[in-house]
Amino acid sequence: MSSLFTVGETMGLFGALAIGRIEHVASFGFGIGGAESNVAIGVTRLGGAATWLGRLGSDATGDMIARRLRAEGVHTMDIRDESFTGLMVKHRRTGETMQVDYHRAGSAGSRLTPADIPSDLAGASLLHLTGITPALSDSARAAVFHAAETARASGVAVSFDLNYRSKLWSRFDAAPVLRDLATRADVLFAGPDEAELIVGAAGTDLPAALAALGPVEVVVKDGARGCTALLDGVPAKLPALPVTVVDPVGAGDAFVAGYLAARLAGWAAPDRLRQAVAAGAFAVTVPGDCEGLPSTSELDDMSFVDVRR
Amino acid sequence: MSSLFTVGETMGLFGALAIGRIEHVASFGFGIGGAESNVAIGVTRLGGAATWLGRLGSDATGDMIARRLRAEGVHTMDIRDESFTGLMVKHRRTGETMQVDYHRAGSAGSRLTPADIPSDLAGASLLHLTGITPALSDSARAAVFHAAETARASGVAVSFDLNYRSKLWSRFDAAPVLRDLATRADVLFAGPDEAELIVGAAGTDLPAALAALGPVEVVVKDGARGCTALLDGVPAKLPALPVTVVDPVGAGDAFVAGYLAARLAGWAAPDRLRQAVAAGAFAVTVPGDCEGLPSTSELDDMSFVDVRR
Amino acid sequence: MSSLFTVGETMGLFGALAIGRIEHVASFGFGIGGAESNVAIGVTRLGGAATWLGRLGSDATGDMIARRLRAEGVHTMDIRDESFTGLMVKHRRTGETMQVDYHRAGSAGSRLTPADIPSDLAGASLLHLTGITPALSDSARAAVFHAAETARASGVAVSFDLNYRSKLWSRFDAAPVLRDLATRADVLFAGPDEAELIVGAAGTDLPAALAALGPVEVVVKDGARGCTALLDGVPAKLPALPVTVVDPVGAGDAFVAGYLAARLAGWAAPDRLRQAVAAGAFAVTVPGDCEGLPSTSELDDMSFVDVRR
Amino acid sequence: MSSLFTVGETMGLFGALAIGRIEHVASFGFGIGGAESNVAIGVTRLGGAATWLGRLGSDATGDMIARRLRAEGVHTMDIRDESFTGLMVKHRRTGETMQVDYHRAGSAGSRLTPADIPSDLAGASLLHLTGITPALSDSARAAVFHAAETARASGVAVSFDLNYRSKLWSRFDAAPVLRDLATRADVLFAGPDEAELIVGAAGTDLPAALAALGPVEVVVKDGARGCTALLDGVPAKLPALPVTVVDPVGAGDAFVAGYLAARLAGWAAPDRLRQAVAAGAFAVTVPGDCEGLPSTSELDDMSFVDVRR
Amino acid sequence: MSSLFTVGETMGLFGALAIGRIEHVASFGFGIGGAESNVAIGVTRLGGAATWLGRLGSDATGDMIARRLRAEGVHTMDIRDESFTGLMVKHRRTGETMQVDYHRAGSAGSRLTPADIPSDLAGASLLHLTGITPALSDSARAAVFHAAETARASGVAVSFDLNYRSKLWSRFDAAPVLRDLATRADVLFAGPDEAELIVGAAGTDLPAALAALGPVEVVVKDGARGCTALLDGVPAKLPALPVTVVDPVGAGDAFVAGYLAARLAGWAAPDRLRQAVAAGAFAVTVPGDCEGLPSTSELDDMSFVDVRR
Amino acid sequence: MSSLFTVGETMGLFGALAIGRIEHVASFGFGIGGAESNVAIGVTRLGGAATWLGRLGSDATGDMIARRLRAEGVHTMDIRDESFTGLMVKHRRTGETMQVDYHRAGSAGSRLTPADIPSDLAGASLLHLTGITPALSDSARAAVFHAAETARASGVAVSFDLNYRSKLWSRFDAAPVLRDLATRADVLFAGPDEAELIVGAAGTDLPAALAALGPVEVVVKDGARGCTALLDGVPAKLPALPVTVVDPVGAGDAFVAGYLAARLAGWAAPDRLRQAVAAGAFAVTVPGDCEGLPSTSELDDMSFVDVRR
Ligand SMILES: Nc1ncnc2c1ncn2[C@@H]1O[C@H](COP(=O)(O)OP(=O)(O)O)[C@@H](O)[C@H]1O
Ligand SMILES: Nc1ncnc2c1ncn2[C@@H]1O[C@H](COP(=O)(O)OP(=O)(O)O)[C@@H](O)[C@H]1O
Numbered sequence A, B, C, D, E, F: 001m002s003s004l005f006t007v008g009e010t011m012g013l014f015g016a017l018a019i020g021r022i023e024h025v026a027s028f029g030f031g032i033g034g035a036e037s038n039v040a041i042g043v044t045r046l047g048g049a050a051t052w053l054g055r056l057g058s059d060a061t062g063d064m065i066a067r068r069l070r071a072e073g074v075h076t077m078d079i080r081d082e083s084f085t086g087l088m089v090k091h092r093r094t095g096e097t098m099q100v101d102y103h104r105a106g107s108a109g110s111r112l113t114p115a116d117i118p119s120d121l122a123g124a125s126l127l128h129l130t131g132i133t134p135a136l137s138d139s140a141r142a143a144v145f146h147a148a149e150t151a152r153a154s155g156v157a158v159s160f161d162l163n164y165r166s167k168l169w170s171r172f173d174a175a176p177v178l179r180d181l182a183t184r185a186d187v188l189f190a191g192p193d194e195a196e197l198i199v200g201a202a203g204t205d206l207p208a209a210l211a212a213l214g215p216v217e218v219v220v221k222d223g224a225r226g227c228t229a230l231l232d233g234v235p236a237k238l239p240a241l242p243v244t245v246v247d248p249v250g251a252g253d254a255f256v257a258g259y260l261a262a263r264l265a266g267w268a269a270p271d272r273l274r275q276a277v278a279a280g281a282f283a284v285t286v287p288g289d290c291e292g293l294p295s296t297s298e299l300d301d302m303s304f305v306d307v308r309r
């Protein structure tokens, strides 16, 4: 069966349950976060098969992440490391701002190595990588390149979401690494800013500029403005669906999961994009990172118009 | 004194206190729901007298409902049944959708019988029925018709809210029953969809088409678009008041309570409609079903414009 | 591989998060309950394989139960029924009392039929049944007997927990049915009261009296007093472990899961009992029904003496 | 060093954590409120030095207020009185209304006397007073006038926020007192209504009319419409910043703190106004009274446009 | 019908929902408190009829108290006063201490006057007074004496609970007033300390010493030690029931309600005491003041031994 | 004035608000933890002066810690580091166990260096160190020794709490380091296990064995068994105060703070111990780490016997 394999760091995520100074917030929820595992969960909810591999600490947070991923039906290859599981702390000082802090330097997840990558990529037909992992450590960066090369060598398609994180490295450090990875991808996802980071101020046709690096499927996702794409040489453009935003975090991962699940299921390009756009819209209407990833039936039910009773 | 008598099922209502998958919701509030008891509470809060009759289970939920209705000042004729009290579960998968599930088949409330209806209708001058009760069971349907006939025989006015519930029966099954009941009503409330269910695609003048069935007071309530009516032959139209919606559920019952309380108090048609529209608007600004029913002083205070301090 | 198969009703469980009158409780948690699925979860957490089969409604509660059981690693055969998913409501009027109400009559779970039982019992080596299911409906009772016969016919061992529930049927109605089922069991679990229900006031040697009905493994669990047993003709007695009770509900299911997981793993009789007693003790130290079922590593860690830091 | 001195009543503030009838609200937060201490906290957060003086009861609320103000870095001169600490109760009957009740008559804070005011005004260069304190009691009114005279006699600038509170006194009683205090001020803050209270229907140029009473710096704050001012003879007008309102209470105090902190730091008039407007906008995006007072770095970070990640 | 009439102050009660410094407590519940209204609610829950009279402020707290008492079935004669409704703040600094602060001086409730007392005592057969009200103000004291005299003049029995509150007045001030009232009582309740306050170090026979002042029914309640009594000349002694204490506040009022409800129902002395002791025990097993007052069926159900399921 | 100086790591602390598997816990509180800052807060609450120095990340948690310590009146010398602020996660799988995980390797706090230590030790008369800091990193260990030497060179007394943490290093690695530090201390605190770690199985007189290493004040704290000591050559022994344990964490720090605050105030040895024992007892009656540190007035109020009202 066609399935997805992804590698990356998954962290515990403490999220403030109210707006205000962090010391005035009375309680926090505890969930999980990580772009790659979000995509794995998203693909599973949309009917696909997915394997996630990563390092976790031998602590309650690590146990919780492993149980939670298995609970979602993701095939979970968790390597237990002697370092701690990374944590994220998310709060909103005001109704208009959101701050996420990463407590992850030196974490278990950042200690990924090339040797961690199974040579058969767990039998997957599609490998998904992000630009976050190479920023975590030298060995993690090596692991990502090793995974990409392994995939290419065995005819497994490579999906890559640029996901530039300014808290982890400078644009200067990131650009060449991300560009290198983009050239190894078959499917490429980017925001406009990220695209410019690797193709320069390339005029307005970002999909074309990115496709010139190699990928035959390029999607530029652009928040409430929707997305533009160049898929097998055919340009496409889809507006976002009109919804009321509850929590903007997680849209990108939902979008990617929507696209890749459709791809695994063999859907045509326009249908892939449509599912991606619907999944991204769904995600922003739900608080939390992975809580907002929709299932197939939830996407079907979603009218995007009115409260149903 | 002029007062309202109503019969129906009242249930316990568990409502999710946060948005998301039901298994990610940390806590639920517990209240009560039921269109008829909502109207009875609403009438009481607006200064009228109301009696509610229905069957409840011999469980904590049944006790709670009886105490809560008495606490609201509703004269409560609760018949304890050996079956369980029905429950509703309400959650919001996203900020844009609301799902209500009914755990009521075979419940105490559905086992209402004609013999439960007191022959003097508790001395009321107005009987209020809904299209929900006849969908619950054969005996409940018989009870509703029996109540309507009893009222007509003794000169008690009959109010009927179509309240078609697709989860309980098909349009095909419901249409003849609801039409039959409508012909027995003096005061009729309907949404546009419900109106079409019983009068067919009747052009645009729904109040007139409904009035042709018999009722001399017909009100078509239409959410944020307000309402149109035909009252003693005089057409009327009122826009909704501009408010920010917190929870759309409960507007219809508040509206009906606003209208009927005014009618019991002997107000003129335009004033009845005005109070109905204000009560409906008030209801959508408060979370919960019966929590949003306003009192007279609350309606007076309500500026519908600005936060008062 | 040796594994467990069990059939029964699983319900949504709303549990009050504070002590007091149900209308003074501000919030409720939402989990799942059901003796058979508790045992299945417990066996899975303790390293065994388990399949649960039952009927669920097509509502959010039914979806939640299916996802939650899958999340626990239980192989879940949920049959979707047109009736609603049963619900339990649990509250504590005082610190000394706990009341559980069942909103289940006519529920999806009670509509189990013999035809629902797969002829291969999902390939299991052990069938677990309880005395709750035969009390739910005629077809459910037939299903339980059918499952027991199917197992016996194919050499699959039958485990039976008497689990008499006075809210579902009288002692008079229950006794012959439970006795019939006990005679079909290889492994039998009972409380002292339940034992007396089917063997009469049989002096003090309840295990022997029960074994006389047929089962070769009999365990009488007796709350804080521990348990007595007759296993392959050898009597045994184990005191309970000394712990501070947080929530007494769920001890029995944890105990049974502890015993059966050990049995599936081929452990000797004394080790089975020891794990049963440890699991039962663990369960009462945790609020919630299935939340208190321990994993192997949790049982290992548990010192039952002191708070560890 | 230049610093602020302010006198007034600070109360405990219980605020409903959900919308609805006060008896349906499950939980309340507990904070502190008081226009003068809000300004003192706001000035401190924006890098200035501030002293607050007032009377508190010898109860847990009084202790909490003193600890909380000290925690904010406000130099706190709390005089313990034998009466109780005043309390405020804040709730929202609907999503559109907010009600604040004061449980303060005869409270410790209202028993302020002229003798409480230190003759050196704690070494401050700026005294801030509001129109609330003179409404609390005769001795409190005398204390406010005494503080103003003391400041004027020693060359300390006087800032005065009219802050008319209709729950404390009538417009008729308040007008002459507030006018008297305005004539003693160097810096004057008013809302349009308050301005009209003391200068009459003065055409549209309220700043000029107020300045005619004496103050050389006059700012008329006008909610979402921003503010107009006459500063050292130069008129100014600034629109409000576009934000989504979470809680409108506290904008005025944040605005005043923004202005006065800038003044203490020696900033030019346009910069003072700009900081005032930014602080006022920040405040409405955060629930709570003093929780919404921004720090310098928070104002810098605030983009007022988009959620930052 | 025989019924109870009581007068006193009822306040809003904010109670910390967790242990710790008041500023570390994240949320507070909001209920009502007042010894007299507690007794009225308790009597009503135990099947008796009760009227409460008192002054409330025109604020949300006052409205809430009136609605809450009516909801309990207490006939409520609330006089709206221009002062604020008194508030109580309850928190636990540690698991072993509880602090209650009263924010009530000058409150609406303290402004009770003799003229507020209806000359027919609302048709009651029993008047209940406490030693709290005379400590609130001169007019409240006069009102209490006036009520007692009115009762005596018309043959209505007088019940009096000494309820000495050290936060309101000194032992020196209280003693003569409480003694005066005790001489006017037919039924007298006291703790050992309170008894000594008015009869001096009277040896060990406190009930006899108190009865010497006039009352023919004297009950000395003594917490976990139970109670001693002298009823119509017959001494009695009852141990407390063994329960686990959740919240000790409210036992006294529940005890008095249990006694008086039994007296109104015409029960014999030993049965009155038995119900009093059961109600007191019930109360300490429930958090909150009036939440712990039992109903008849709750007392019946209560096994005081084990958690029931 | 005599004051305390202490150095160490302070972390954010997420603590589960309910018992159970970490993924079933709905909400977490957020506070701060760190043995040294706990002692600093404790000393301040007991009337002493204290300075804390340490490294914090430039994240919301770091800001919160600095504000919270300042709020407690601790003179706070926070050095902002480019690494993240360490976090602790605390939960209770059962009512009998507590698990704390540290997410701190490589954290800001662990990057302390000798150069961070001010040569005047902030003018303190007493330096407090723990055995935690030397386990964090080489530079942190060097910093601790450097601080001890600096103190000794300038006649500042050195207090040392062994605080062996098995999660940070092995007994084998820790023993020589902790012993070395103990020889540099004037005041030494140890648990029995920790004492044995550095003095071997030294018979039963642990205080004497520890004093032989150099310190003239030695206190062996032993949980619910109280403490033994050798102070200036005089042996002492104090039982623990009888209290009900709510949260055992934090007793040791409260005990040390009680002792050191008394020492700074110049109290005699027996009084120091008495305050230490009272503070330790107080701490276990309150949930949270630093929340349980008592103030002088709280210790005075504490009856340790009964709930006060
Ligand atoms: N406010 C929104 N409304 C509707 N759809 C949105 C919204 N924000 C994002 N989406 C959808 O999700 C996709 C990814 O969102 P985006 O914000 O670009 O991702 P990222 O999280 O990677 O920054 C968008 O292309 C769009 O289709
Ligand atoms: N969003 C809204 N804003 C203002 N008033 C509303 C709103 N929704 C409903 N109402 C008022 O309540 C009435 C009944 O609402 P509606 O939604 O039609 O009832 P129902 O709950 O029966 O569907 C409307 O006619 C209108 O007057």
Ligand SMILES: Nc1ncnc2c1ncn2[C@@H]1O[C@H](COP(=O)(O)OP(=O)(O)O)[C@@H](O)[C@H]1O
Binding pocket: C191, C220, C221, C222, C223, C224, C225, C226, C227, C239, C240, C241, C242, C243, C245, C248, C249, C250, C251, C252, C253, C255, C276, C277, C278, C279, C280, C281, C284
């Ligand atoms: N309070 C307790 N302390 C320790 N172990 C207990 C306690 N209660 C139950 N157990 C263990 O769990 C087992 C089953 O508990 P029991 O209460 O008999 O089950 P059931 O839930 O079926 O009534 C007991 O035999 C005992 O080993």
Ligand SMILES: Nc1ncnc2c1ncn2[C@@H]1O[C@H](COP(=O)(O)OP(=O)(O)O)[C@@H](O)[C@H]1O
Binding pocket: D191, D220, D221, D222, D223, D224, D225, D226, D227, D239, D240, D241, D242, D243, D245, D248, D249, D250, D251, D252, D253, D255, D276, D277, D278, D279, D280, D281, D284
């Ligand atoms: N809705 C808003 N949006 C943006 N800024 C606001 C808003 N409300 C108030 N402000 C700012 O705060 C200032 C003071 O607010 P205002 O409501 O006038 O004060 P007050 O609380 O004294 O009534 C305004 O002049 C404006 O600059």
Ligand SMILES: Nc1ncnc2c1ncn2[C@@H]1O[C@H](COP(=O)(O)OP(=O)(O)O)[C@@H](O)[C@H]1O
Binding pocket: E191, E220, E221, E222, E223, E224, E225, E226, E227, E239, E240, E241, E242, E243, E245, E248, E249, E250, E251, E252, E253, E255, E276, E277, E278, E279, E280, E281, E284
């Ligand atoms: N811990 C307890 N256990 C059982 N019953 C109690 C307990 N505390 C009080 N009671 C019952 O309630 C009665 C009144 O309690 P008490 O504490 O004396 O009242 P008060 O609240 O007036 O101080 C006692 O006489 C006893 O019967």
Ligand SMILES: Nc1ncnc2c1ncn2[C@@H]1O[C@H](COP(=O)(O)OP(=O)(O)O)[C@@H](O)[C@H]1O
Binding pocket: F191, F220, F221, F222, F223, F224, F225, F226, F227, F239, F240, F241, F242, F243, F245, F248, F249, F250, F251, F252, F253, F255, F276, F277, F278, F279, F280, F281, F284
């Ligand atoms: N359960 C308890 N009851 C009363 N006092 C206690 C209790 N636990 C600790 N203490 C007091 O606190 C002191 C320190 O506690 P301990 O547990 O030894 O510290 P640590 O947290 O360092 O392990 C003890 O010596 C004792 O005085």
